[in-house]
Amino acid sequence: MMSDAAGQKSRVRQQFNLASADYDSGPGCFAHYGRRLVDAINPSPGTSVLDIACGRGAILFPAAAAVGNEGAVVGIDLADGMIQQTREDARARGIKVRLEVGDAENLNFADESLDYVLCGFGIMFFPNQSRALDEFRRVLKPGGRLGVTTWRVPQIHEVRQVLTELGVNPPPYAPGWITEPAVLSDLLVKCGFHDVQVILDDAEFEYPNAEAYWEHARGTGFRQVMDGLDTDVVRRGKALLRDRFGISRASGMINVTMTALIGLATR
């Protein structure tokens, strides 16, 4: 029988394998925050970066550009579908990165071997966040830098809102969801990191219409929930979205604001 943690990881793997092909389609919200995290950490040329829970490479690709040919970038993810797709993207783009299926809580890397550990929108899915952060700390060189992001307001926020208004209660956010800067900061301090800083970072993304926003919200881990909705709920959900927030009557565009927490720390 599977432990709770193993069961949770198995569900997360399935959830992200399902989303992997269309992941971050549309305006590229994850790609935006991947660039933001890499800019904030600013890895030096020739250094080593481990991107944990790398998904489709939102952090991996800008990190590879930052460290250059003399540097080394490795991405790991629990979902083999993410790893396969990202490996193909890297090959097609001629970008030199290593990709492996792996678990954030059991890193297959030597002690004090890496300059930077980055993890974008991953830690909320780890059953044991302290264990994962202990692993991040173990593999970082002394003085190495950590960068993590979590969602305060995610891309799918407005979809969840309309589903709730329709009386379809979406499943709650993962239990490890961190929305408060102080919670992220305390966690990093508790796990032995120094110089902890958490930045609140808003960004606005534009979608051509409610249908496009709905469709691109399926390019996230929320896809499994959205694909299980009946067609009438989908129709009414899109109609509610059209009537709602930020639609410019002239352009018909929808503007959605997201907010991330960007946590930076030193080992």
Ligand SMILES: C[S@@+](CC[C@H](N)C(=O)[O-])C[C@H]1O[C@@H](n2cnc3c(N)ncnc32)[C@H](O)[C@@H]1O
């Ligand atoms: C929301 S996605 C973020 C992907 C990418 N970092 C980005 O910013 O676009 C979360 C990713 O975490 C991965 N993940 C979840 N639990 C994991 C674990 N225990 N170890 C490694 N990856 C994990 C999922 O498979 C998924 O690809």
